[in-house]
Amino acid sequence: MFTNHRRQNERTGRYGTPRLRYLQELVSQFQNETSEEIKERIAAHLANFSYDPYNYSFLRQLNVLELFLDCITESNERLVEFGAGGICNSSVDPANAAVIVECGGIPLIITCLSSPIKSTVKYALAALYYMCNPLTKDTILKAEVIELIRRYAMAGSDECLHNLAKAFLEKHVP
Known part of the structure; x- marks a missing residue:
């Protein structure tokens, strides 16, 4: 369920930590942490917050x-x-997508298409699906990227990845 200001105030209560401060604490903790395991948990937590437009x-x-x-x-x-x-x-939001593009994120996301972790590949493919537009298509729709996505669309071992790849090709590749 997405959050709004009223719902956030109800959930936070009088003595709770405001969302911005809480997220700032997570970011600071991530930056100062040396344990890989704790950094993983913080990154996962931040990723969960990134689905909600409120954030x-x-x-x-x-x-x-x-x-x-x-x-x-x-x-x-x-x-x-x-x-x-x-x-x-977060890439569903055009302002977020613009930040990702400005920071050189598309080539980094494309590298994730070759990850041995299937969920990483799915996340990358979905992000590229949302971010592919007239300004980014030359970077995203390179022959080697399209070929890789076509292979995922033909592979039947993972139905979700197969469907994501098919949807990407149907929407972005003529």
């Missing part, structure tokens, strides 16, 4: 989208997965 302006204000992109460049596959999930969840 979009907070994510941009706190540079969480950039944090997700940084996660994608890590060698830790769980951080890559959660970074891709956060990008996927």
